[in-house]
Amino acid sequence: MYVTPARRAQKAVEAVIKGILIASSTVAILTTVGIVASLLFESLRFFGEVPLTDFLFGLEWSPQTAMRADQVGSSGSFGAIPLFAGTLLISAIALIIATPIGLFAAIYLAEYAHVSVRNWVKPILEILAGIPTVVYGFFAALVVAPWLRGGGESIGLDVSSESALAAGLVMGVMIIPLISSLSDDVINAVPQTMRDGSFGLGATKSETIRNVVLPAALPGIMGGLLLAASRAIGETMIVVMAAGLASNLTANPLQAVTTVTVQIVTLLTGDQEFDSAKTLAAFALGLMLFFTTLVLNVVALHIVKKYREQYE
Amino acid sequence: MSDTLTHSERIEAGLTKRYRAEKRFRLYGIAAIAVAMAFLVIMLAAIGIRGIGAFQQTEVALTVVFDETHIKDNNWQAIVKESMRKKFPEVTSRSDKRLLTQLMSSGAGFNLQNMYRADPSLVGETRTVWLTASDDVDMLMKGAIDRASPQSERRVSDKEIVWIDSLIADGALELKFNTHFFTGGDSREPELAGIFGAFMGSIFSLAVCFLLSFPLGVMTAIYLEEFAPKNRWTDVIEVNINNLAAVPSIVFGLLGLAVFLNFFMLPRSAPLVGGMVLALMTLPTIIIASRAALRAVPPSIREAAWGMGASSVQTVLHHVLPLAMPGMLTGTIIGMAQALGESAPLLMIGMVAFIVDIPGSFTDPATALPVQIFLWADSPERAFTERTAAAIIVLLVFLVTMNLIAVVLRKKFERRW
Incomplete structure (x- = not known):
């Protein structure tokens, strides 16, 4: 036949x-492998020069001195604790601001708002998520910082x-939409029967939300907050433009601190010799950043998934 | 006795309080949304107010003589100088003459050069031309330099203000639409700096990004959704893609630096490498959106095709893919919009250099629009702040347009099965 x-x-x-x-489909895998391999490889070279414990537990960060290899005291100091502390401080401030706003916005949109209001407000909040971070950085550095300084x-x-x-x-402000949309999803996933049960016992709407809906949605909300934290830790442009360059171990939010991402950028921009401890340090920081955010994401995605299964 | 209150009376007594709590709770929600929206409005307004001025630029009408000797020496600025002196013959002292020429941009000569290139018969002719004024004059015209402040505190002296006022009185100094901002490359002089170079850099990067990430993303999605067996390997790919979507963008920059630049020795600062890094970054977005689009195609379509004797590959390529295409394109446009706004990974691969020339190919050194914003935001000149904000406005206009196209596409091809 003509088929054969x-x-x-x-x-x-x-x-x-x-x-x-x-x-x-293996390109995605190769990308991850490439990230891990390149970060590990360069980091191992770095840890050949600077002991791991000095990096992880050192309290002083001043890579600048390492530029002149021939000088006395050229070793530089690569204690990353001030960077971790700075990153945590800025991320904590961001979460303290974004969590209540994002959560209450989500509660209102999911439980109170009329469909037409929801249809308008949700996309407007999403605009905040679509604005490039360099724009937030400009706003932080040239508008908010002078305001705070003047106000102070x-x-x-x-x-x-x-x-x-x-x-x-x-x-x-940047992570508000992330928290609100993730919380909105999990609040909507709480079955209506649970609310109806609470209303049947005479609870008001807010009592139902506080005592029934939120506890039920809590794991999902926590997952969302972890994702938001991971975004905040890895955020680069805002801190590069608005945070400090010099390391400063402090918990005072009115002072300048520097972060892991800021240091990666400052260490690697401009022409540099590629074998100095200074440039390699950026990869060690990148490795820390990658693993921290990876753990946060894996845990968060796991929690959210478990939570969804619970109500499906 | 206290138990004279009946049960229902006790409930009534608590009710007002509970209703008040209810109202308060509701208000918190409204307040949260109001605060978030207020932030958005304040941010856009602050940028709009700062940036709107940059779309205009102060220009001065000068009567210039295309002097043959100057043209031969290629000294175009001297022509500008002479015509300024002719306009103000009363200025005689050396330092005043210098001040006078400083009213004009150091790039004013280029305008004349361009005129001459377009029409070489201009030699020896006299023409009245509008030429770019310096950024200080521009800032004074826009009110950013306060005339009332003491002379020592402002960048424009009293003498210069007298000259500027006489030019205004003659109608020879005006704010005109700033075309150079849209056609020029970067410059150290704010009045000469434009976004076109960065814009072309962005276009080249996005082109590479699209050419790599769209086919790869769609093919990955097709494999995972239509062909992949459910086993451990596909699970690994799935988890991996979800995690890649949440990796900080700067890490992709480190990857690009270590692999593309140091290992494969690709050129630094090139849109080619920028596009490759952005492609890896947007790949998860496109894969996730494409899979959702494929999943939305009902199984009945596939079953009908199989029933007619089509193979799996034919089913997917001839029937499923065309139906899923609008959804995939929507996801891709959103991914491209993200890539257009991204700057952190580009900093890592050297797309932050000061580049005056407009890039003409994928391997020419270039910056990108958001990186240009980052660079200008660092410049101390007042006039650069204005240009930074204006560049942000342009960037946001592009992003809004791309997202609107995505929304329209989605609305137009939305189908309920």
Whole structure:
């Protein structure tokens, strides 16, 4: 019959097509492998020069001195604790601002708002998520920071022009939509029967939300907060533009602190020799950043998934 | 006795309080939304107010003589200088003359050069031309430099203000639409700095990003959704893609630096490498959106195709893929919008250099629009702040347009099965 030879060609062609499809799906895997391999490789070179314990537990960060290899005291100090502390401080400020706003916005949109209001408000909040971070950085550095400085002066406070507060505040605004949309999803996933049961016992709407809906949605909300924390820790442009460059171990939000991402950028921009401890340090920081955010994401996705299964 | 109150009376007594709590709770929700929206409005307004001025630029009408000797020496600025002196013959002292020429941008000569290139017969002719004024004059015109402040505190002296006022009185100094902002490359002089170079850098990067990430993303989605067996390997790919979507963008920059630049020795600062890094970054977004689009195609379509004797590959390529395409394109446009706004990974691969020339190919050194914003935001000149905000406005206009196209596409091809 006329099918036979043609069929053989078709099989071969389709096998090739499938092969291409499989190959392209490995690109995502290769990307992860590439990230891990390149970060690990360069970090190992770094830890060959600077002991791991010095990096993880050292209290002083001043990579600048390492630039002149021939000078006395050229070793530089690569204690990353001030960077971790700075990152945590700014992320904490961001979460303190974004959590109540994002959560209450989600509760209102999911439980109270009329559909037409919801249809308008949700996309507007999503705009906040679509604005490039460099725009937030500009806003933080050139608008919010001077305001805070001026405001602080008028009440006698000394606010740094690169204060952690300015960067954290603006970063908080950036992650509001992340928290609100994730919380909105999990609140909507709480079955209506649970609310109806609570109403049947005479509870008001807010009592139902506080005592029934939120406890039921809590794991999902926590997962969302972890994702938001991971976004805040990895955020680069806002802190590069609005946070400080010099390391400063402090918990005072009015002072300038520096972060892991800021240091990666400052260590790697500009022409540099590629074998100095200074540039390699950026990869060690990148490795820390990658693993921290990876753990946060894996835990968060796991919690959210478990939570969804519970009510499905 | 206290138990004279009946049960229902006790409930009534608590009710007002509970209703008040209810109202308060509701208000918190409204307040939260109001605060978030207020932030958005304040941010956009603050940027709009700062940036709107940059779309205009102060220009001065000068009567210039295309002097042959100057043209031969390629000294175009001298022509500008002479015509300024002719306009103000009363200025004689050396330092005043210098001040006078400083009213004009150091790039004013380029305008004349361009005119001459377009029409070489201009030699020896006299023409009245509008030429770019310096950024200080521009800032004074826009009110950013306060005339009332003491002379020592402002960048424009009293003498200069007298000259500027006489030019205004002659109608020879005006704010005009700033075309150079849209056609020029970067410059150290704010009045000469434009976004076109960065814009072209963004276009080249996005082109590479699209050419890589769209086919790869769609093919990955097709494999995972239509062909992949449910086993451990596909689970690994899935988890991996979800995690890649949440990896900080700067880490992709480190990957690009270590692999593309140091290992494969690709050129630094090139849109080619920028596009490759952005492609890896947007890949998860496109894969996730494409899978959702494939899942939305009902199984009946596939079953009908199989029933007619089509193979799996034919079913997917001829029937499922065309139906899922609008959804995939929508996801891709949103991914491209993200890539357009991204700057952190580009900093890592050297797309932060000061580049005056407009990039003409994928391997020319370039910056991108958001990186240009980052660079200008760092410049101390007042006039650069204005341009930074204006560049942000342009960037946001592009992002809004891309997202609107995505929304329209989605609305147009939305189908209920």
